[in-house]
Amino acid sequence: MAADATAAPQPPHEAIDRGRGRLIVLAGPTAVGKGTIAEYVRTHFPGVWFSVSMTTRRPRPGEVDGVHYHFVEDHEFDRLVEAGQFLEHAVVHGAAKYGTPRGPVERIISSGRDALLEIDLQGARQVRETWPDALFVFLAPPSWDELVRRLVGRGTEGEAERERRLATARAELAAQSEFDEVVVNDDVRRASEELVSLMRSGRADR
Ligand SMILES: Nc1ncnc2c1ncn2[C@@H]1O[C@H](COP(=O)(O)OP(=O)(O)OP(=O)(O)O)[C@@H](O)[C@H]1O
Numbered sequence: 001m002a003a004d005a006t007a008a009p010q011p012p013h014e015a016i017d018r019g020r021g022r023l024i025v026l027a028g029p030t031a032v033g034k035g036t037i038a039e040y041v042r043t044h045f046p047g048v049w050f051s052v053s054m055t056t057r058r059p060r061p062g063e064v065d066g067v068h069y070h071f072v073e074d075h076e077f078d079r080l081v082e083a084g085q086f087l088e089h090a091v092v093h094g095a096a097k098y099g100t101p102r103g104p105v106e107r108i109i110s111s112g113r114d115a116l117l118e119i120d121l122q123g124a125r126q127v128r129e130t131w132p133d134a135l136f137v138f139l140a141p142p143s144w145d146e147l148v149r150r151l152v153g154r155g156t157e158g159e160a161e162r163e164r165r166l167a168t169a170r171a172e173l174a175a176q177s178e179f180d181e182v183v184v185n186d187d188v189r190r191a192s193e194e195l196v197s198l199m200r201s202g203r204a205d206r
């Protein structure tokens with residue numbers, strides 16, 4: 001059929017009103033594989049939008065500013081807290097500060113796309129207060145011993161920092177019933193696909 005020259009022009013794909021997007025919160029204990037799953041999803045599901053957190057911790061080898069985190073000094077982080085620029089923020093493992101910049105998330109949600117946050121339990125609890133219709137997903141290890149193996153095997157923390165992280169991990173594992181869904185990271189591909197499928201559930205347009 002010939003195109004109707006009198007028809008109103010169609011908006012570009014991104015501008016089609018798909019309503020508001022959904023906020024998805026992924027949390028779980030240290031070394032369970034949140035970053036690994038995030039990397040897999042970024043590579044295999046490029047349509048998924050990730051929030052890039054801000055942190056005062058130092059970059060690890062291979063971490064890129066603006067991709068894995070926005071790395072900032074303590075005084076800059078505190079200034080942004082004062083200015084109300086975070087959706088949530090917390091001191092994690094009793095050490096560095098982490099926060100989700102509010103603006104980018106609100107813009108993505110308003111544009112009709114979903115936004116995925118990878119944050120700790122304290123942050124997830126704050127988001128539940130302000131954004132109760134978000135989807136809360138807990139990433140769990142197959143076992144405690146496997147979690148410890150992953151943390152030690154990653155080799156990015158010394159003994160004292162590992163102990164601190166494992167203490168937090170016990171409290172986080174005890175809180176998994178607060179979440180809407182629990183995904184066990186027994187296999188990176190399987191767990192990533194389960195997460196994406198949960199994100200897409202109920203969204204016919206994804
Ligand atoms: N399904 C899996 N099977 C085996 N090893 C895994 C699996 N998922 C992740 N790992 C490994 O576990 C270690 C920790 O993973 P990762 O750094 O992604 O954890 P994390 O949850 O982001 O940790 P943190 O919260 O401390 O930043 C890494 O060495 C990673 O390669």
Ligand SMILES: Nc1nc2c(ncn2[C@@H]2O[C@H](COP(=O)(O)O)[C@@H](O)[C@H]2O)c(=O)[nH]1
Nearest residue numbers: 053054089090092098099100118119120123
């Ligand atoms: N409350 C928030 N927690 C965050 C955020 N970004 C990351 N995190 C969590 O911090 C720990 C440690 O991360 P690491 O990269 O130093 O190993 C981990 O549990 C992350 O999920 C955030 O913006 N807010």
